[in-house]
Amino acid sequence: MGRITMQLLRKRSEHNEGEIHSLEELALHQEKLENIELIDKVCRNLKILLLQNNAISKIENVGRLKNLEYLNLALNSVEKIENLEGCESLKKLDLTLNFVAELTSVKSISGLPHLEQLYLVGNPCHDFPGYRDYVVGALPHLQSLDGREITRAERITASQNHEELEQFIIKLQEEYLSSQDRNGPENLDLSPKESSETVISEKQSVDDNEGDDDDSEFWTQKSANTPQVRKEMVRRIEKQEAKKNPKETKKVKPPRKLTNAEGKPLNINEAKVSFSLHDECERSQLVLDLAVPKFMCTTLIHADVQPFHVKVTMKGKIFQLVLPEEVKPDSSYAQRSQATGHLIVTMPKVYDTSTMVWQGKDAQSTEIVDLTNRINSAGDSAKRNKFAQAKSSVLTLKSKLSPKTSPRENTDSTTRNSVTPKERKGILKKNYEDKDQAKIVDLEEVPPLI
The missing domain is CATH 2.60.40.790 (Immunoglobulin-like)
Incomplete structure (x- = not known):
């Protein structure tokens, strides 16, 4: 099973140039995650969080996401609605195809003023008689349930019969939970619909002929739609993928040499x-x-x-x-x-x-x-x-401080630094006079200057 790590978050934040702290949308679907962790600490500005098609069994560590507007937990193993009271901006919650049997847990999100859409299709509580009326009465701000808009007449009827309906719902969910503990999930059949069962096609088993006989039998039989069965499916799928795609042994690079043969550090x-x-x-x-x-x-x-x-x-x-x-x-x-x-x-x-x-x-x-x-x-x-x-x-390296100077420049700089300004003027004047005298040639034909 996978875990939420910083490396995974950086990978999923490529659209935001790898910056995690300013993320507003994060998609972690199909990562085989079991827990929700780390997100509330490093992604405080999230508005959209997609966690569908994982193996998450509990809603946790999302209460600090004050800006979260959409949370998708479809196709997971959630059994109860909880720990969402801090999501003040939540507008849409999708719990399609989970295992929520405790329908009264929807009261935990009744204080969210912006909650408009809720999806509970495919959960055990969805088959309870009076399910829709109870949810509409418990969530006064809700605008649509399971993709169907809530009418004014439905809201009035639900509010009138809410207390009586709540007692009936409590009995139903207690019977469901007790029968699940007593008889086991495989003997429980709350709904006669075949859609509540997970039927694995024979085609899938044919593709996996290389597996064990136990795997073939598991994929061909009918199984109840329970958290235990779903976790077992995920485990066997991982096992088959590991057989089909064995990890290639990567060539390990030799460690970088940080010192020379004498043990001195290198640049x-x-x-x-x-x-x-x-x-x-x-x-x-x-x-x-x-x-x-x-x-x-x-x-x-x-x-x-x-x-x-x-x-x-x-x-x-x-x-x-x-x-x-x-x-x-x-x-x-x-x-x-x-x-x-x-x-x-x-x-x-x-x-x-x-x-x-x-x-x-x-x-x-x-x-x-x-x-x-x-x-x-x-x-x-x-x-x-x-x-x-x-x-x-320190290694002997080239100098990058200043261009090289000629010996003459060095001599001039030494002279300049060792004499006073007045003496420097006299030296320069004398040098120019010497140069001019060197250019004069004394010829006999030329008369002396008057």
Whole structure:
């Protein structure tokens, strides 16, 4: 039997770009579900919930859905109407072909002011004498029952005889439930109609000749329409599908290598996201800004900070970055930006040093950004050695900080930084005079200037 999981909800929310929290319509039919769970916690804005053709035996965990307007539970194993008092906006409830025998349970939804349509066809209570009059009298806001509009005359008659009819209905359902417990569901025949029985065609059994003799006998015999029989049918269908479609053994991919042969962490960017690493010297901390997609659910993101590297997993894809110096994992924290959705990881440093700012490549790039690692340390030799070890743990990568400068530019920049503005003007003037004098040629034919 299946269960409602986050993976199933994401799969069924593809029409909403995979965003679960803003879903207004959710279809979970034919998923072999036994329980209603998780929906009321992550899908609070639902207006339409389709759960038909499953194996649900109890209505539960839907009372928090204040905006729910349509609930379809047809072809399930529900035996009682309950836990719907909180669905204030409910307009339509479909319980076709279930096992609701306790007809008085409809009073639990009498307080829903917007309930207009109710379907109970194919339930044991549908065969009770006076069924329609009782439901119409119990639900004053109802506009149609089993697809048939409720007339004014029906409503007046039902309200007049409701108390007497209720006592009669209580006796009928008590007899039904007691006979079901005493004689078993297979010996109970409330209605002489053959439609209340589930007849499995011989054609279906012919297709399943590969099964056991016990399965063949089960599919060819007549069975009462009961929750036990329906659950057994679902179980045998699953068994037959497993035989017809055996699960192929998938090739298991080797685990991703996060460290090299020496055990040092590697730089990895499987998600191909852009990022930037900033050194906030004033606060003595490193800040990683990771461009996580804005609408990615936070439950799909997991961050792990270690002393010399940080790892972020997004939908199973790994981003790992080697840090230029040691940080404090216990004091680090991660949070999402409300404006951009980026993941901001703040990591306090162990030692008060400064590093360069690293910028990641664009998201279209297939390789992790090249890094520049330069540590300006001050103090005794012990600190220098510690920073040197941290530096050696980072892979040697290309610098992306600034274009290369020529030796002459370096000399000029050194000169500019070592002299005063007045001296710089004198040096430039002298250079220009030297250049002009180098161009002058002293010829004998040319008379001296006067």
